Amino acid sequence: MDEEYDVIVLGTGLTECVLSGLLSVEGKKVLHMDRNDYYGGDSASLNLTQLYRKFRPDLSPPAELGRDRDYAVDLIPKFIIASGELTKILVHTDVTRYLEFKQIAGSFVYRDGKISKVPSNEVEALKSPLMGLFEKRRAKKFFEFLQGWKDEDPATHQGLDLDKDTMQTVYNKFGLEPGTQDFIGHAMALYLTDDYKTKPARPTYERIVLYTSSMARYGKSPYIYPLYGLGELPQSFARLSAIYGGTYMLDKAIDEIVTDADGKFIGVRSGNETVKAKQVVGDPSYFGAGKQTDGKVRVVEEGKVVRAICILKHPIPGTEDSDSAQVIIPQNQVGRKNDIYIACVSSTHNVCAKEVYIAIVSTIVETDKPELEINPGLQLLGTIHDKFVSISSLYTPTAPGTDDNIFITRSYDATSHFETVVEDVHDVWQRVVGKDLVLKKREDIEAQA
Amino acid sequence: MSKQFQFKLVLLGESAVGKSSLVLRFVKDQFDDYRESTIGAAFLTQTVTLEDGTSVKFEIWDTAGQERYKSLAPMYYRNANCAVVVYDITQSASLEKARSWIRELQRQADPSIIIALCGNKSDLAARRQVSEEEARKYAEEEGLMWGETSAKSGEGVTEIFTEIAKKLPKNAPAAGRGGPGRTGAGARSGVDLNKQANAQGEQNEQCNC
Numbered sequence: 001m002d003e004e005y006d007v008i009v010l011g012t013g014l015t016e017c018v019l020s021g022l023l024s025v026e027g028k029k030v031l032h033m034d035r036n037d038y039y040g041g042d043s044a045s046l047n048l049t050q051l052y053r054k055f056r057p058d059l060s061p062p063a064e065l066g067r068d069r070d071y072a073v074d075l076i077p078k079f080i081i082a083s084g085e086l087t088k089i090l091v092h093t094d095v096t097r098y099l100e101f102k103q104i105a106g107s108f109v110y111r112d113g114k115i116s117k118v119p120s121n122e123v124e125a126l127k128s129p130l131m132g133l134f135e136k137r138r139a140k141k142f143f144e145f146l147q148g149w150k151d152e153d154p155a156t157h158q159g160l161d162l163d164k165d166t167m168q169t170v171y172n173k174f175g176l177e178p179g180t181q182d183f184i185g186h187a188m189a190l191y192l193t194d195d196y197k198t199k200p201a202r203p204t205y206e207r208i209v210l211y212t213s214s215m216a217r218y219g220k221s222p223y224i225y226p227l228y229g230l231g232e233l234p235q236s237f238a239r240l241s242a243i244y245g246g247t248y249m250l251d252k253a254i255d256e257i258v259t260d261a262d263g264k265f266i267g268v269r270s271g272n273e274t275v276k277a278k279q280v281v282g283d284p285s286y287f288g289a290g291k292q293t294d295g296k297v298r299v300v301e302e303g304k305v306v307r308a309i310c311i312l313k314h315p316i317p318g319t320e321d322s323d324s325a326q327v328i329i330p331q332n333q334v335g336r337k338n339d340i341y342i343a344c345v346s347s348t349h350n351v352c353a354k355e356v357y358i359a360i361v362s363t364i365v366e367t368d369k370p371e372l373e374i375n376p377g378l379q380l381l382g383t384i385h386d387k388f389v390s391i392s393s394l395y396t397p398t399a400p401g402t403d404d405n406i407f408i409t410r411s412y413d414a415t416s417h418f419e420t421v422v423e424d425v426h427d428v429w430q431r432v433v434g435k436d437l438v439l440k441k442r443e444d445i446e447a448q449a
Numbered sequence: 450m451s452k453q454f455q456f457k458l459v460l461l462g463e464s465a466v467g468k469s470s471l472v473l474r475f476v477k478d479q480f481d482d483y484r485e486s487t488i489g490a491a492f493l494t495q496t497v498t499l500e501d502g503t504s505v506k507f508e509i510w511d512t513a514g515q516e517r518y519k520s521l522a523p524m525y526y527r528n529a530n531c532a533v534v535v536y537d538i539t540q541s542a543s544l545e546k547a548r549s550w551i552r553e554l555q556r557q558a559d560p561s562i563i564i565a566l567c568g569n570k571s572d573l574a575a576r577r578q579v580s581e582e583e584a585r586k587y588a589e590e591e592g593l594m595w596g597e598t599s600a601k602s603g604e605g606v607t608e609i610f611t612e613i614a615k616k617l618p619k620n621a622p623a624a625g626r627g628g629p630g631r632t633g634a635g636a637r638s639g640v641d642l643n644k645q646a647n648a649q650g651e652q653n654e655q656c657n658c
């Protein structure tokens with residue numbers, strides 16, 4: 001361990017692994033460490049033994065759940081948006097060769113006490129109980145407006161300005177009912193709160209376009225999911241990093257972030273060895289997780305998320321027996337500020353034994369009784385065979401790292417997809433490397449070499 | 450049309466025993482005396498045609514050094530149909546390492562995985578520390594295939610891969626047994642991200658390094 005590295009990366013969560021992979025491809029000498037003996041950090045997928053070790057250290061998994069190795073239970077519930085930024089990174093780095101993806105079978109939304117499918121094509125839209133006949137016509141006009149929008153052609157603007165007018169103004173222009181607004185803002189634009197309505201319409205416009213283009217890509221839902229669980233994603237980027245010379249050490253205690261008199265990063269101490277590097281990138285758990293370390297608060301808590309991993313022996317009722325689904329409970333529907341999400345996958349995705357379904361119910365914590373807050377979600381699941389509840393803090397770094405060469409990533413938020421993870425990757429990259437991340441296709445990189 | 454099968458083959462063994470060199474010899478019939486520890490290329494395919502006309506395509510995974518500090522990802526050996534565990538005949542410690550990989554495979558891998566123990570660097574027989582008898586006896590006891598190779602001269606390399614190809618079960622449909630083919634677009638049962646992204650569609654099937 002007396003070598004010196006360009007970058008030490010701490011934690012093998014998806015954000016860190018994508019960064020590690022991209023940094024190695026860029027030619028940096030990377031040492032990647034994790035305190036756990038498995039890949040994935042907070043974005044790991046665990047087998048039953050690991051799941052029990054984490055949540056119920058005194059018990060061993062019941063035999064009736066089946067073979068340990070058949071399980072890969074995600075710790076964070078997220079899906080990949082088919083046309084989103086993570087897909088771009090997967091394709092550009094060519095790590096798709098290590099992975100296999102399946103569609104998520106359907107996206108559903110809760111309305112007036114029951115769940116309905118988010119229409120995935122015009123035929124479904126016409127049949128959908130989510131809107132009345134007249135509202136369907138108004139919604140059609142609204143979607144045609146979005147589809148037809150061209151920045152350079154004022155004739156397509158219908159008097160609206162996406163950069164100045166709020167989303168509420170746009171809804172009002174088309175006379176959309178509040179229920180429809182809920183549906184569009186939460187089930188399509190995937191906003192967790194209603195704050196977007198009072199802001200300029202463009203980001204919402206972009207999110208709806210992303211949703212519809214993702215939906216169009218494979219047909220059933222806008223989401224795809226890797227076989228064997230989300231934990232495959234960090235592993236595949238770690239392999240990319242290793243192929244480009246990255247060194248991997250799991251199961252390594254990280255005892256100290258060593259800095260000089262000016263607080264600048266020197267190295268990482270594990271036991272009585274210190275490895276030196278120019279820069280360090282890591283997840284918040286390696287930097288105090290909200291507490292002071294070495295006299296500094298490096299990350300602060302921004303909020304909390306409650307997540308309940310539920311083991312079911314049946315598909316979620318009302319989802320047409322889908323092998324996988326997302327169910328969104330818009331905040332308005334249950335008198336909350338933040339939406340409740342349910343993400344469900346099953347043996348179709350090689351994440352659990354046959355006839356088992358894993359549903360994760362999650363939301364941003366608003367009260368001091370977080371477990372009660374997810375009840376509207378739990379109630380939709382039918383009989384819950386077993387349940388593992390966790391409350392995680394969302395940490396964000398207090399400093400950009402450009403002064404002390406300590407670059408800290410953000411916790412995995414409550415959104416249902418990876419778009420904010422990719423934003424964080426771009427953001428950290430910009431600070432670490434000093435320029436914007438430009439994705440190159442791997443063939444091109446090698447053609448240059 | 451004769452039958453085509455695809456199998457995932459993983460390489461295991463201590464650093465510098467010649468894992469990557471073996472693959473390079475097998476796939477490109479090349480050798481490099483000053484080969485650096487594996488960087489850059491770690492995913493190759495090669496097809497072996499058997500006497501009966503059956504062709505067996507190997508999707509070959511090299512460790513990329515992640516085994517060095519016991520940090521190999523489960524993804525690496527997921528769905529592996531066969532494993533080549535390599536030692537260096539001039540380093541008896543490398544056989545010990547090979548034994549521990551084999552124990553790990555026997556514990557964790559699918560019971561039907563085919564394991565070949567491979568004594569590499571047979572061109573350096575003058576410096577031999579591991580006798581043929583010792584290795585063969587161990588392999589027989591454990592029910593493994595065994596052979597000596599020289600990635601440098603090429604001796605025994607095609608033979609060991611061909612022997613594996615013969616032994617692999619060929620009772621499943623073309624894409625290989627159970628395990629998803631993760632190379633060519635055609636082998637996938639799920640969605641193919643590349644297909645939609647590049648207009649050209651067709652993926653380079655030969656050498657993906």
Ligand SMILES: Cc1cc2nc3c(=O)[nH]c(=O)nc-3n(C[C@H](O)[C@H](O)[C@H](O)COP(=O)(O)OP(=O)(O)OC[C@H]3O[C@@H](n4cnc5c(N)ncnc54)[C@H](O)[C@@H]3O)c2cc1C
Pocket residue numbers: 047069070523524526527528550553554557558559561626627628
């Ligand atoms: C050397 C080694 C080290 C490992 N170390 C770890 C580790 O550190 N941590 C860890 O979590 N895992 C480890 N594993 C386990 C590895 O991750 C498992 O092999 C993997 O999780 C199982 O893959 P799977 O669930 O995709 O297999 P499956 O999909 O269940 O099976 C793989 C193949 O076997 C076939 N198959 C499945 N079940 C049967 C059956 N009952 N009879 C016949 N064929 C069957 C399938 O058709 C498929 O082709 C290790 C494996 C190996 C080989």
Ligand SMILES: Nc1nc2c(ncn2[C@@H]2O[C@H](COP(=O)(O)OP(=O)(O)OP(=O)(O)O)[C@@H](O)[C@H]2O)c(=O)[nH]1
Pocket residue numbers: 462463464465466467468469470471481482483484485486487513514569570571572573598599600601602
């Ligand atoms: N004489 C001789 N040298 C060999 C042979 N095979 C490999 N080597 C040399 O051994 C060294 C290591 O070979 P690699 O193929 O890089 O070994 P590896 O097992 O892939 O090593 P890692 O990637 O570090 O795990 C190189 O210098 C090769 O040239 C062989 O059959 N004979």
Ligand SMILES: [Mg+2]
Pocket residue numbers: 468469470486487511513514
């Ligand atoms: Mg190698």
